[in-house]
Structure formats: C-alpha cells, structure tokens
Amino acid sequence: MQRLYTYPASFEESISRALSKHQLTLKDSKALAKCVMALSDYFIHRPESPTPWNESWAQVAYLCYYLPLNSTRLRALIDEGDKRGFFDGLDRVIDFGAGLATASLTLSEKHPLKFHLVERAAEPQQLIENFFPQFKCEEWVRTFSSGRLKDPKKTLALFSYSLTELADLPDWAYECEALMLVEPSTQQDGRKLLGLRQKLLDKGYYAWAPCTHQLACPLLMNSKTDWCHDRVHFQAPEWFLKMEEQLPMKNRTLTMSYVLMRKTPPQPIQAARMVGDLLKEKGKDRQLVCRGPQREFLAWMHKTGISQEIPRGVLVELPNDMQVVSNELRLKSEIKVL
Structure with a gap:
C-alpha cells in the first residue's frame, strides 16, 4: 500500500553529464556528499541568503541531491493532479522562482506545456540548456509582471519552494486559471499554505488536490499546531544510497505540503x-x-x-x-x- 516513487529516468543521464563538468561521476559518493553538506551548512547559517549558484559545490548538491528528491516529491503530486484531471485544458506554465526548474522539468515529462521560467540567477538556465536537452522552454526571464501574462484562462502559475520568501502571491498569479503551490512540510510553511488556500477559496478558486472538499481546513481552524503534509516513499537508486551513507540525512520517505487550485470547479468526489x-x-x-x-x-x-x-x-x-x-x-x- 506504500506509495513508491522515484525521479524520471531521463534525469540520470542529464545529471551525469552535468557532473562531468565538475570532474565528478555518480560513483564519487564522498565528493558528492561533501558538496551536499556544504550547501546544507550554508542554508543553516545563512537561511535568508540566495542560493550560491555560482559555486561549484552548490551546483553539484542540487544536481545529485535536491533534484532527485524534489522531482520525486513532485511526481507524486502530479500523479494526484492527473487522477482529478487538474492539468486538462491548460496550455502554459509560469514557474516563479524556478531555480533549477525541477518542477517544470518533472511536469514536462507528462505534460507538453509551454514553459516560462522566472529566475533571477543565470547559472540554472545554463545548466538546463546545456545538460537537459529534453526540456523545451519558451523563455527564461529574470522578473515577471501582469503585462507579460498571455491567455491567463489557460495558464498555470507554479510556485515550488518559492512562497516561503513571499508575503503573498504576486498580483498576476491571481489572474491565472490554475495554481500549483508546493512548500516544505514544516509547521510554519504548511500552516501558511493552509491560510493561502482559504484566501484563494474566498476569491473564488476551488481546491482540486489534495483536498476532497471546498470547506474550511480542519487543521487550520481547529488546531493551532497541526498542518497538512503528504508523504511518499522514495525508491532511491544505488548511487544515491551510496552517497547517502556519507550523510547524516536519510530519505526513505519524502514529505511536502501542497495545494492544486483552479477557478474551474472539479468533479465532486465522495472520499x-x-x-x-x-x-x-x-x-x-x-x-x-x-x-x-x-x-x-x-x-x-x-x-x-x-x-x-x-x-x-x-x-x-x-x-x-x-x-x-x-x-x-x-x-x-x-x-x-x-
């Protein structure tokens, strides 16, 4: 009964090619783990700082650790959306704070949409263009405003691990037909997301997943500490397990908090x-x-x-x-x- 997921198979070849730029392979477990720990320590000591994309160790850590883990989480989320028909009728995606474009990369494996990526750093774009040729992107931009929005009735606004830095969604996002919001499964981020869910319901949006109803969230309304998060089991490849042996963090299960919402109501579900x-x-x-x-x-x-x-x-x-x-x-x- 466990929900078992892994990242898309096509990613491994791309990761290997990108690592070769740093004179590394997936078999260099200790060297890869050292990069992961360096980035982890960086975020612990400088939580408000931007990702140091210019550093070789940061690129390696994202490629061999965060990309596999986050794309696995997202595959489970996308699978839930597909069960409800969430992506039907959508034509384009605006991925805000895209980083290494993990969410768009993963979504593109199943849905050939038009992807517009918003990311201030230039290094992620170079990595994707050089080592992930299977991904087709309409444009990379450093900023985004309502004036750039085309056909909002067929647009998905995607925020993956980028809301934590914002007080609210940007104005243009509320014009879009669909919203895909993914955050870390922490109490603070999870409850913030539940509050945003209620705000979106009040603005006329409908919850498609993971919620099965359009009513107030019981964890937000009837508890001061609970928050909603999902869990999937990670089927890690051998090279990842070898690297993980060198790390204090273990990832047999992965968690996330998310909501999928649209202005169009879903089919009612009796569950x-x-x-x-x-x-x-x-x-x-x-x-x-x-x-x-x-x-x-x-x-x-x-x-x-x-x-x-x-x-x-x-x-x-x-x-x-x-x-x-x-x-x-x-x-x-x-x-x-x-």
Missing part, C-alpha cells in the same frame, strides 16, 4: 483523505482523516479485532455503518482504500 499517521492508544488505534471542516479521526477499537494502517495522503471510502462518537469515526470493518 475522505488520510492526513495523519496511525496513533496506537489504549484500547484503540486512531488516524486523522479529512472530509470537511471538522477535525476527525478514524478509530479501530481493539475489541473488534480490526487492525489497519493506511498511508498518509491516500483517499478512502467511508462506510455507512461507522459509529460517530465525538470526533471519532469508529469502524466495524476494514475501510476501503481508493
């Missing part, structure tokens, strides 16, 4: 979404579930002999015979995973 991990308690097991504005738990009472653990983020069909007791939905049989 609930698992938004928590299994909690083993005295006499019962519980798992946080979302189907509306109330903070609710599925509950498996030990006396029934039913035992079930459902992966965070998946959709489930709620049975008609469940017993509602306070904020618990007590199950009399195993629940169906969709």
Whole structure:
C-alpha cells in the first residue's frame, strides 16, 4: 500500500553529464556528499541568503541531491493532479522562482506545456540548456509582471519552494486559471499554505488536490499546531544510497505540503483523505482523516479485532455503518482504500 516513487529516468543521464563538468561521476559518493553538506551548512547559517549558484559545490548538491528528491516529491503530486484531471485544458506554465526548474522539468515529462521560467540567477538556465536537452522552454526571464501574462484562462502559475520568501502571491498569479503551490512540510510553511488556500477559496478558486472538499481546513481552524503534509516513499537508486551513507540525512520517505487550485470547479468526489499517521492508544488505534471542516479521526477499537494502517495522503471510502462518537469515526470493518 506504500506509495513508491522515484525521479524520471531521463534525469540520470542529464545529471551525469552535468557532473562531468565538475570532474565528478555518480560513483564519487564522498565528493558528492561533501558538496551536499556544504550547501546544507550554508542554508543553516545563512537561511535568508540566495542560493550560491555560482559555486561549484552548490551546483553539484542540487544536481545529485535536491533534484532527485524534489522531482520525486513532485511526481507524486502530479500523479494526484492527473487522477482529478487538474492539468486538462491548460496550455502554459509560469514557474516563479524556478531555480533549477525541477518542477517544470518533472511536469514536462507528462505534460507538453509551454514553459516560462522566472529566475533571477543565470547559472540554472545554463545548466538546463546545456545538460537537459529534453526540456523545451519558451523563455527564461529574470522578473515577471501582469503585462507579460498571455491567455491567463489557460495558464498555470507554479510556485515550488518559492512562497516561503513571499508575503503573498504576486498580483498576476491571481489572474491565472490554475495554481500549483508546493512548500516544505514544516509547521510554519504548511500552516501558511493552509491560510493561502482559504484566501484563494474566498476569491473564488476551488481546491482540486489534495483536498476532497471546498470547506474550511480542519487543521487550520481547529488546531493551532497541526498542518497538512503528504508523504511518499522514495525508491532511491544505488548511487544515491551510496552517497547517502556519507550523510547524516536519510530519505526513505519524502514529505511536502501542497495545494492544486483552479477557478474551474472539479468533479465532486465522495472520499475522505488520510492526513495523519496511525496513533496506537489504549484500547484503540486512531488516524486523522479529512472530509470537511471538522477535525476527525478514524478509530479501530481493539475489541473488534480490526487492525489497519493506511498511508498518509491516500483517499478512502467511508462506510455507512461507522459509529460517530465525538470526533471519532469508529469502524466495524476494514475501510476501503481508493
């Protein structure tokens, strides 16, 4: 039942070509790990500073570490969008704060859209143009404004790990038909994203994924600490595992917070979404579930002999015979995973 993902196969050849520029290969585990630690330390000590794209070690770290991890997360997100038909009818993408264009690269593997990348640094553009020839981009620009927006009714505004630096979306984004917002799965970034979701609902947008409803978020409204995040399992290649042996960080599972929203309403879906991990308690097991504005738990009472653990983020069909007791939905049989 685990959701197992990896990055697109075409990326590995591109990564290898780009690493050769730095006299490295995917087999140079220690050298690659050293670059990853250098960039990690840089962000720890200078969290507000821009990515040092001009540094060789920063480029290597993004290529061999952050690109595989983030593209794997995004594949899971895009898969959820595809299940709902989220990308249908869209023609172009504006990728704001694109960095190494990981989100656009990953999206282009399945959707041949017109990509416009907004990124102040010049080095990422050079890396993509030189080593990722499979990616076709309409333009790279340093800044973007409403005057550059073409056909907003068919445009997706994409913000991947770039909202954390903004107080709000830029004005032009609210003109676009669709929004794809991806942030780190931290409490601060996750709750900020939930607040933005509500603002977008108030402006007439509809939530397509991961939400199954258009009501207030129960984690935002009924808790001061909870936040919504998804988890997928990373099927890492051998070279990545060898590099990871040299690092204190392990990545068997990957998390993210995201919302996909459009001005067009989605088809209604009769399902609930698992938004928590299994909690083993005295006499019962519980798992946080979302189907509306109330903070609710599925509950498996030990006396029934039913035992079930459902992966965070998946959709489930709620049975008609469940017993509602306070904020618990007590199950009399195993629940169906969709």
